[in-house]
Amino acid sequence: MMPPFETDLLFVAALTFLLAGFVKGVVGLGLPTVAMGLLTLVLAPAQAASLLIVPSLVTNVWQLLAGPRFGTIAIRLWPMMTGIVVGTLAGTGFVRAGGAGWASISLGIALITYAGLGLTAVRFSVPDASERWLGPLVGAATGLVTGATGVFVIPAVPYLGALGLAKEDLIQALGLSFTVSTLALAAALTEAGTLHGMALGTSVAALVPALVGMILGGWVRSRVSEVIFRRCFFLGLLTLGTHLVVRSLL
Template sequence: MVENQIVLLSAVAATFIVAGFVKGVTGMGLPTVAMGALGALISPLTAAGLLIVPSFVTNVWQLLAGPRTGAVLKRLWPMMLAILVGTIAGSSLLTEGNTAVTTAALGAALVAYACHTLFARQLRVPAHMEPWLSPTVGLVTGVVTGGTGVFVIPAVPYLQALGLEKDDLIQSLGLSFTVSTIALAAGLALRGAYEQGNLWLSALALVPALIGMWIGQLARNRISPPAFRRWFLVALLILGTEMLLRPIL
C-alpha cells in the first residue's frame, strides 16, 4: 500500500515537472499536459483537484507579467464572465463520478485541441462579431472546462483568431486560464468535491511545476519551440485518442 502511494506521488511529481517544462518552453500547456497524463492514472476529478494551485499560480504570473492587464480585462470581461458561468455549470459532469464518460470527454478535448493546432488554418474574427462571439466562446469553454478540466477548447483558437499583439495574447491566455482555474475550483467546491487534503496536495504539486517551468525556460533558447510544440501535440493526440477509445475497448 505504501509502495503504491510512493509510486503514485512520484508519477504526479514527474507529471507536473513535464507539464511545467512544456509551459516553460511554449508559454502554455500545463493544465492540458497535467490533465492528460494524470487522467490516465487517476480519475479526472482527482486530477482536476490537483491542478488548481499550480495552474492558478503560473497563470496569474503570466497575466500580471505583461504591460496591458487593464486593457485586456476591459476587452475580454464578457468572455471571462461566460467562462465562469459555464465552468460552474459544467463541473457537475466531473463530480457525478462517471469516470468512463469524463475520461472519454477529456480524451475528446485533447484530440480536438491537438488536431486544431496541428492542422487548422489560422482564422481571423471580424471586429463586429466579437461582442456576441466572445461570450459564446466563453460559455462553451466553460462547459468543456467544467466537464474535463481542460481549459483550451475553444478559448485558445478564438483568442489567437482575434489578431492580438504577442504580449496581449500571452496576457489574454493567462487571464482565460486564471478565470477557468478559479471557476473550476468554485464548481468543485460548490458540489462538495474539493477536499482540504486535495488543496494541500495541489499546493505541493506547485513545486515540481515551477521546477519544470524553470528548466523549460532555460531550454527555450536551445531547442526549437515550433518543433517541440509539434511533437508535443502529436503525443497529446495519441494520448487523447487512447483516452477517448478506452471506455469502448
Template sequence: MFEEPPFPFAAIAATFFAAGIVKGVTGMGLPTMAMGILGALISPLAAASLLLVPSFVTNVWQLLAGPGFSPLLRRLGPMMLAVVAGTLAGSSWLAGGDARFTTAALGCALVVYAGYTLLARQLRIPARWERWLSPAVGAATGLVAGGTGVFVIPAVPYLQALGLEKDELIQALGLSFTVSTIALAAGLGAHGSLRLDNLALSAFAVLPALGGMWAGQVLRGRIGPVAFRRGFLACLLALGAEMALRQVF
C-alpha cells in the same frame, strides 16, 4: 478520491515538472499536459483537483507579466463572465463521479485541441463579431472546462484569432486560464468534491511545476519551439485518442 494504492508523490512531481517544461518552452500547455497524463492514470476529478493550485499560480504569474491588464479585462470581460457561468454549470459532470464518461470526454477534448492546433490554419475574427462571439466562446469553454478540467477549447483558437500582439495574447491566455481555474475550484467546491488532502497535494505540485517552467525557459534557446510544440501536440493527440478509445473497447 484517489484510487488505491495512493497516487505517489514522485509521479505527481514528474507529471508537473514535465508539464512545466512544456509551458516554459511554448508559453502554454501546463494544465492540458497535466490533465492528459494524470487523466490516464487516475480519475479526471482527482486530476482536476491536483491541477488547481499549480495552474492558478503559474497563470497568475503569466497574467501579471503582461503589458496592460485593465484594457484587456474590459475587452474580454463578457467572455470571462461566460467562462465562469459555463464552468459552474459543467462542473456537475466532473463532480458526478462517472469516471468512464469524463475520461472519454477528456480524451476527446485533447484530440480536438491537438488536432486543430496541428492542422488548422490561423483564423482571423473581425472586430465586429467580438460582441456576440466572445460570450458564446466563453460559455463553451466553461462547459468543456467544467466537464473535463481542460481550459483550452475553444478559448485558445479564439484568442489566437483576435489578432492580439504576442505579449497581449500571452496575457489574454493567462487571464482565461486563471478565471477558468478559479471557476473550476468554485464549481467542484459547490458540489463537495474538494478535499483538504487533495489541495495539499496540489500545493505540493507547485514546486515541480515552477522548476519545469524554469527548465523549459532554458531549453527554449536550445530546442526549436515550433518542433517542440509539434512533438508535444502529437503526443497529446495520441494520449487523448487512447483515453477516449479505452472507454469504448
C-alpha cells in the same frame, strides 16, 4: 509514515507536473492539458482536476501579471470571462458520480481537437463586429469543456489567437482566461466536495515541480527549435487523447 497510495500519488503528481511545467515553459501553454491527460490515466477526472488547481493558478497569475495592459484586456474580454464562469459551473456535472467515463471521453476529444488544430496550423480571424456576441459564447463553451475535463484551452486559445492581439497582449489574455478558468473550476470542485484538504495539500506540493519544469522549459526554449518541439507535443497529445477515448469506450 504515509500510506503507499499517498506516496505513489505524490510521486506520479511530481513527475506529471514537472513535465507539464516544462511544456508550459517551452511553448507558453499546455500545463493543464498535459497534467490532466496524464493524471487521468491513474485518477478519476475530478481528482485529477483538484490536483491541478494550485500549479495552474500560480503559473497563470504569473503569466497574467507579466503583461503590460491588464486593465485594457480585462475590459475587452469580460463578457468572455463571464461566460467561462457560467459554463464551468454548469459543466462540472459531467465529472460527478457516474460521469467519470464521459468526462474521460470528453477530455480525449478535447485533446484530439487541440492537437489537430496545432498540427494543421489552422488560423482563424474574428471580425470586430462579431466579438461582442461571439466572446460570451466562446467563454461558455470553454467553461463547459473546463467543467467536464479540467482542460481550458478549447475553444478559448484558438479564439484569442484569432483576435489579432499583439504578442504580449495575447500572452496576457491567455493568462487572464486561464486564471478565470482555474478559479471557476476551483469553486465548482469545492462546491462538489472534491477539492478537500488532502487534494489541496497535494496540489500545493505539485507547485514545486511545476515551477522547476517551467524554469527548465524556459532554458530549453532558447536552445531547441520551438517548431519541432510543438510538433512533437501535439503528436503526443493526439496519441494520449486517442488512448483516453478508446480506453473509455472499451
